[in-house]
Amino acid sequence: MCVVEVPHRGIWQIVQPPGHHPYALDFIAVDLKGRPYRPWNLAKHVFSSMDVKDTFAWEQPVLAPIPGEVYFAHDGQHDQMRLNLPLDALRILFFQGRVRTSLFEQYGGNYVIIKGYSGTFALMAHLRCGSVSVRKGMTVNEKDPIGLVGNSGRSIQPHLHFQMMSDPDPFGTDLIPFRFRKFQKFENGEWIVATEELPPAGVPFQAL
Numbered sequence: 001m002c003v004v005e006v007p008h009r010g011i012w013q014i015v016q017p018p019g020h021h022p023y024a025l026d027f028i029a030v031d032l033k034g035r036p037y038r039p040w041n042l043a044k045h046v047f048s049s050m051d052v053k054d055t056f057a058w059e060q061p062v063l064a065p066i067p068g069e070v071y072f073a074h075d076g077q078h079d080q081m082r083l084n085l086p087l088d089a090l091r092i093l094f095f096q097g098r099v100r101t102s103l104f105e106q107y108g109g110n111y112v113i114i115k116g117y118s119g120t121f122a123l124m125a126h127l128r129c130g131s132v133s134v135r136k137g138m139t140v141n142e143k144d145p146i147g148l149v150g151n152s153g154r155s156i157q158p159h160l161h162f163q164m165m166s167d168p169d170p171f172g173t174d175l176i177p178f179r180f181r182k183f184q185k186f187e188n189g190e191w192i193v194a195t196e197e198l199p200p201a202g203v204p205f206q207a208l
């Protein structure tokens with residue numbers, strides 16, 4: 001178990017997609033009702049296509065969750081700019097899902113790995129193409145910006161994939177459970193302060 005800073009600002013919630021390691025979490029930016037974009041975009045998202053820029057997560061700053069040294073930074077993978085939920089789900093499940101590759105960028109898109117001083121590694125993935133602002137070997141402090149949320153790699157809509165690891169291999173299985181140092185969560189219509197917890201999936205929360 002380790003305690004880290006929330007890697008973004010504003011209101012987000014955790015989603016746990018099928019196939020993810022239980023300690024590997026996806027974060028989407030939402031409103032207080034848990035919606036990732038304005039409600040009128042839902043029909044476009046499902047039946048035609050919506051602009052990636054209309055999601056709340058798009059180009060939100062990603063912040064270093066731990067202090068340490070940049071172990072690896074990858075940029076240059078394109079972002080999927082139009083979103084259609086059924087087609088994107090099919091693309092990921094049946095097309096990209098069959099591609100077997102040793103290149104993590106085929107899955108994670110643009111990503112950063114930070115090596116913390118205690119020997120743990122933080123992985124942030126699906127960053128915006130061209131937004132990665134750190135390079136291998138750089139020192140970062142907690143909350144330093146490292147890039148922007150994007151839709152690169154195997155991603156259905158803009159989100160941040162985040163995991164803590166005891167080994168720098170992003171394909172590795174040595175994932176570490178983590179908690180956030182301090183945040184507030186929106187439950188039953190009110191904000192509740194929480195320390196050294198993980199917000200429950202589907203509950204809007206924001207860093208404090």
Ligand SMILES: [Zn+2]
Pocket residue numbers: 020024025026160161162
């Ligand atoms: Zn993910």
